[in-house]
Amino acid sequence: MILTREEEYQKIVEAYGNAGGNTDLLGNRQVANMVVHENRVLSANEVEGISLKSESTERGVALVLTVEEGRKIEHPVDLCFGMLPQEGLQEIDLKMNVQDRSEVNIIAHCVFPNATNITHKMDADIRIGNNAVFSYSETHYHGDHGGINVIPKARVEVGENSVYRNTFALVKGQVGRLDFDYETICGRKSNTELVAKIYGKAQDDIRIAEKVHLNGEGAKSLIKSRLVLKDKARAEVVGETYGNAPLARGHVDCNEIVDGDEAIAKAVPIVSVSNRQAKVTHEAAIGSIDKKQMQTLMARGLNEEEAINVIVRGILA
Amino acid sequence: MLEVSQLCYNSNGQAIVDDLTLSIGKQEIHAIIGANGTGKTTLAYLVMGIYSPFTGSVFFEGEDITACSVSERAQKGITLAWQDPARFEGLKVGEYLKLSNKNGSRAIEDCLSMVGLLPSQFLNRSVDENLSGGERRRVELAAVLAMQPKLAILDEVDSGIDMASLPYIMQGVSAMKSQGSSVLLITHTKDALDIADRASLLCGGKVLQTGSPEEMSQWFGDHCVICNHINVPEEGSA
Ligand SMILES: Nc1ncnc2c1ncn2[C@@H]1O[C@H](COP(=O)(O)OP(=O)(O)OP(=O)(O)O)[C@@H](O)[C@H]1O
Ligand SMILES: [Mg+2]
Numbered sequence: 001m002i003l004t005r006e007e008e009y010q011k012i013v014e015a016y017g018n019a020g021g022n023t024d025l026l027g028n029r030q031v032a033n034m035v036v037h038e039n040r041v042l043s044a045n046e047v048e049g050i051s052l053k054s055e056s057t058e059r060g061v062a063l064v065l066t067v068e069e070g071r072k073i074e075h076p077v078d079l080c081f082g083m084l085p086q087e088g089l090q091e092i093d094l095k096m097n098v099q100d101r102s103e104v105n106i107i108a109h110c111v112f113p114n115a116t117n118i119t120h121k122m123d124a125d126i127r128i129g130n131n132a133v134f135s136y137s138e139t140h141y142h143g144d145h146g147g148i149n150v151i152p153k154a155r156v157e158v159g160e161n162s163v164y165r166n167t168f169a170l171v172k173g174q175v176g177r178l179d180f181d182y183e184t185i186c187g188r189k190s191n192t193e194l195v196a197k198i199y200g201k202a203q204d205d206i207r208i209a210e211k212v213h214l215n216g217e218g219a220k221s222l223i224k225s226r227l228v229l230k231d232k233a234r235a236e237v238v239g240e241t242y243g244n245a246p247l248a249r250g251h252v253d254c255n256e257i258v259d260g261d262e263a264i265a266k267a268v269p270i271v272s273v274s275n276r277q278a279k280v281t282h283e284a285a286i287g288s289i290d291k292k293q294m295q296t297l298m299a300r301g302l303n304e305e306e307a308i309n310v311i312v313r314g315i316l317a
Numbered sequence: 318m319l320e321v322s323q324l325c326y327n328s329n330g331q332a333i334v335d336d337l338t339l340s341i342g343k344q345e346i347h348a349i350i351g352a353n354g355t356g357k358t359t360l361a362y363l364v365m366g367i368y369s370p371f372t373g374s375v376f377f378e379g380e381d382i383t384a385c386s387v388s389e390r391a392q393k394g395i396t397l398a399w400q401d402p403a404r405f406e407g408l409k410v411g412e413y414l415k416l417s418n419k420n421g422s423r424a425i426e427d428c429l430s431m432v433g434l435l436p437s438q439f440l441n442r443s444v445d446e447n448l449s450g451g452e453r454r455r456v457e458l459a460a461v462l463a464m465q466p467k468l469a470i471l472d473e474v475d476s477g478i479d480m481a482s483l484p485y486i487m488q489g490v491s492a493m494k495s496q497g498s499s500v501l502l503i504t505h506t507k508d509a510l511d512i513a514d515r516a517s518l519l520c521g522g523k524v525l526q527t528g529s530p531e532e533m534s535q536w537f538g539d540h541c542v543i544c545n546h547i548n549v550p551e552e553g554s555a
Contacts (some may be wrong), residue, residue, distance in 0.1 A: 226406075255406075292403040295367050300417040300464055301391040310416065314407030 008084065009035065009042045015111040016080045019141035019172065025078045033078040036061050038090060049073055050104070060091035060121075065106075069099040069129070077104060082111035083118055086147070092122040096136075100129035100159070108138045115176065116147035124154035128162045130187070137167040146202050148176035155183050158190040160216065168196045171316045175204035175233070182209070188216030188245075196225045197316045200233030200263070211240040214248035214278065221249075227256040228312050229263035240270040243278030252282035257289055257315065259308060318343045318499050319468055324363055324373035326356075326522075333359045334370070335522035341468070346490065346500040348510050350536060351519035357503045358400055360519070361470045364501065365397040366390045377468070394467030398474050400503075402457040404445050410456055411440040418463035428459040431492060433485030451477045458489055469493055470501045475509050487512055507537045 003011065012035060017023040025031045026043065034044040034052055039061055041054045049071030053064040061081075067073060083090050098104060112118050128134045142148045158164045168180065175198060186192050194210050212221045223239040241250035256265035269282035289311055297307035319341040326334040334356045341347045349357050362368040364375060366387045374383045382390055396417075405413065414425035426436040432455040442448060444456060458474045475486050491512050493500055502509055510516055516533040518525045526533070 290403065292399075293405060295365075295387055296399065296403045297416065298387040299365055299367075299391050299395075299397045300460065301388065301396075301419065302416065303388050310408065311405065314405050317407035 003084070005042065008037050011084055012037050012042065012080065012082050012111065015082060015084070015113040015141065016109050018113065019109050019111045020139055021078065021080060021107070021109045025075075026080065031075045031078060032073070033080075034063070035080045036063075036082070036092070038083055038085075038088065047073065047075075049102070050077065057091065057093070059089050060093065062093040062095075064095045064097070066097045067099060067102040067104045067132075070101045071099075072103040073105070077106045079106060079108040080111065081108065081120075081122075082113075083120070084114060085118075086114050086116040087118060089119045090121070092120075094122060094124040096124065096126045098126070098128045098132050098134045101131045102129070103133040105135040106137070108136070110138065110140045110150075112148055113141065113143045115143045116145050118147065119149045120151070122152040122154075124152070124156075126154060126156040128156070128158045128164055130159040130161055132159060132162045134163065135165040137169070140168075140170040142170070142173055142176050144173050146174035146176045146204060149179075150176065151179045151181075153181045156185070158184060158186045158192055158219075160188040161190060162187065163191045165193045166195065169198075169316075171197055171199040174202055175200050175206055177205045178207065180208045180210075183211045183213075184221070185213045185215055186219040186221055186248075189218040190216060190220070192219070192221040194221075194223045196227075196237075198225075198227045198235070199312070199316055200227065200229045200235055202231050202233065204229075204233040206233070206235035207238075208236070209238045209240075211242075212250060213242045213244060214250050214280075215244050216248070217245045218247040219245060219249075222251050222253065224253045225255070226315050227265065228316060229256065229258050229265055230260045232260075232262045234264040234266075236266040236268065238268045238270065239282070241272070241280045241282075243271075243273040243275060243280045245275055246277035248275065248278040248280075250278075250280040252280075252284075254282075254284040254286075255315065256284075256286045257312070258287060259289060259312070318345070318378060319364065319501070320376040321360075321364065322374050322376075324360075324375070325371045326359055326363055326368055327371055333522050334363060337373070337519075337522060337524055339517060339524055339527075341499050341501060343499055344494055344497060345515065346494050346502055346513045348513035348516035348530070348533070349501060349503045349519055350505070350510065350516055350533065355519045356522040357519055358472055359522070361397055361472045361501070361503060364470055365395060367397075395470070396461055396464050396466040396468075397470040398454070398457040398461045398472060400472040400476075402453050404448075404453070406443065406445050408444050409440065410442050410444055413444045413456065414460055414463045417460040418465075423463060423465060425459075425463055428462040429456075431462055431485065431489045432456075432459045433482045434459065451479060451482070454478065455482070455486065458486060462489060462493065465496065466498055468499045468501065470503070472503045473505065475504055475506055483508060507534060510534060510537070
């Protein structure tokens with residue numbers, strides 16, 4: 001079936017809405033936004049202080065997003081990447097340049113509602129200047145077939161005194177195969193927080209690698225991952241933090257819940273310190289749902305399944 | 318309402334609850350007192366169904382519930398406020414209270430107010446590690462109030478509560494009674510004993526004495542060495 005551009009736009013926006021995106025924002029002139037389907041930009045809107053330059057490539061889109069120096073962008077920027085067909089390849093090349101003293105919140109949705117054999121690659125290069133605040137939250141929806149291979153890679157540099165918050169969520173539908181690889185270099189007195197929340201089901205295969213280099217004096221970081229695995233899903237979470245500067249503080253916090261006899265969870269926290277005034281800590285909890293939490297909810301009249309749902313929803317919220 | 322007969326529970330070969338018999342009437346606040354480690358929380362778990370007794374039985378409203386699960390007992394109207402309540406990441410106080418209040422018969426805001434917590438400040442907090450110990454216990458009591466149970470087992474809901482808030486907790490417990498609930502009130506304080514109808518003293522997993530709060534208040538005096546089973550090293554041990 002061949003869709004017109006208008007139909008494509010409507011369908012991808014619908015998928016974006018189903019994945020939790022606010023569809024009102026995509027057409028809103030006050031809000032910077034962009035919708036990309038396969039290798040085509042279907043719509044784009046810039047607002048003052050932000051430039052969004054895009055170019056179609058053979059298999060995807062190359063996008064350069066710049067937030068100008070000193071600009072505080074009032075509304076979150078909405079990005080939607082996706083593919084409607086069941087099969088195909090999409091490669092997104094994303095460069096983000098968040099200049100000194102700017103502030104921006106980006107909300108991205110990656111939607112592949114019908115995927116049976118799709119590969120989605122994202123290569124991101126993110127430069128955050130000094131005294132800037134950058135939040136990036138990415139929510140994925142891959143449909144219910146698990147027929148997708150998603151490979152997001154990012155290299156991030158966080159400047160002095162800057163704040164960087166990254167959230168990755170994939171809690172609806174199936175994951176498919178996910179190979180997530182983020183590396184962050186943190187400057188002096190910067191603050192980095194990386195959060196991943198994933199619900200694996202069926203044969204989902206999840207690998208998360210997050211590496212943080214605390215290179216600037218007084219840099220702080222938190223790597224937080226929350227995974228729930230059902231059926232035969234498997235996951236490996238590698239959270240690495242290197243404390244390389246005086247007064248650098250890092251923490252790795254991984255919680256993986258296995259709700260099923262055949263799911264497999266693995267956590268590999270790597271913490272390393274090369275400066276005697278740096279400190280990096282980690283905690284990992286891997287296992288079944290907490291018994292006391294279950295009993296507490298059951299003592300309020302919930303049955304076992306209801307109690308599990310409440311606990312899982314909270315962890316992935 | 319609740320009849321516990323000849324309950325025994327062992328752990329690692331040691332009797333923790335030992336031939337314990339106790340009954341609680343309708344709309345009765347029954348305090349349980351006794352030193353640390355005498356089996357009060359274990360009794361609470363046995364009544365809630367978290368532990369199964371080795372021998373003995375639990376009857377509730379004339380029905381043998383000894384073999385019932387925690388959920389089944391809760392559905393019959395029994396609930397428990399834990400001594401050290403669990404924390405829940407990502408679950409808001411408001412949602413937590415709503416879970417307890419399935420029929421929605423009492424406004425959850427009122428339940429928070431009854432334990433002296435401002436709804437505007439607490440409804441959107443998470444029931445996670447960021448609540449203080451006292452706040453978490455008060456939220457737990459609010460959840461019990463929201464459930465309007467027939468029998469509330471309250472395990473030291475008044476411990477670690479600040480002086481200004483303690484009256485709210487006591488009023489909350491008394492309110493349960495006036496609304497028709499029975500309460501098994503595990504406590505170490507005289508304040509809680511004073512709002513009880515009766516009290517039982519536990520020692521070494523047994524009920525040593527049951528009486529009126531006045532009679533039982535003797536155990537809070539200067540001579541609070543409850544009985545010689547407690548804190549006496551076993552023969553032969555160092
Ligand atoms: N799972 C267990 N394994 C071994 N011993 C246990 C276990 N649970 C409880 N105990 C022991 O049983 C005894 C009774 O414990 P319980 O928690 O019921 O005491 P309690 O009366 O509630 O004390 P407190 O006033 O400190 O709350 C204690 O000595 C405790 O150490
Ligand atoms: Mg106890």
